[in-house]
Amino acid sequence: MSYIDAIKERHAVRNYLSKKIEESKVVKIQEKIEELNEKGNLHMQLIEDAGKTYNKLLNKVMGLGSAPSVIACIGKDDETLEERIGYYGEELVLFIQELGLNTCWAGTFNKMNIRAEVKEGEKLVISIAVGYGADHGKPHKSKTPEQVIIAKGDRPYWFNMGVEMALLAPTAINQQKFQIRLNEDKSVDFVDKGGPFSKVDLGIVRRHFEIGAERETAKPF
């Protein structure tokens, strides 16, 4: 499966089977986490037993309490941390999707109960629930390309492909509060229009765009 296929198949999943992740897949996820932590100066951790991470009332109502495992998204605390978490965390989400598992980014979780190591100078930003879904979720309602694009004149094919993949990205409460600007020199900027976790969203959106456009953008980190 390519990352494009993983983008198309991924949806937020909030109801999980009690099935544990097989050891062979745990090893692959750990290796991927190591690679991404290195690239992003992060300290993401897979916690196989989610325990009581999702015991908040909102989690119970939404269903995340059934998630068997969780990824704690942690990194060196600076002004780029949230976007780095979004960018590298989403690559991890797509990798996990390729392994046949499901995920859900979750800003609402019990920070006291997650068994993660947060070192001096680091911050725990968000969690990602992981496991075998009882279902595979469903496509989210989406803005149109016109609602998120800022561009004058012709738009190259690669740009349109990037936007298409960006619109399939998960965002907090499906807010899609971002814009993608095509500059005259054909460089691309991502504009944060605010909202909860919008910087994490921006990193996620940037990763999706780059996969669709098959090119890197000038990242602020």
Ligand SMILES: Cc1cc2nc3c(=O)[nH]c(=O)nc-3n(C[C@H](O)[C@H](O)[C@H](O)COP(=O)(O)O)c2cc1C
């Ligand atoms: C940064 C971020 C935070 C999120 N927080 C939560 C959360 O606390 N609880 C939850 O059930 N879903 C959460 N989600 C999942 C979104 O609601 C979901 O991604 C969005 O509705 C789009 O749906 P999709 O992921 O199926 O495309 C979060 C997503 C992101 C990107």
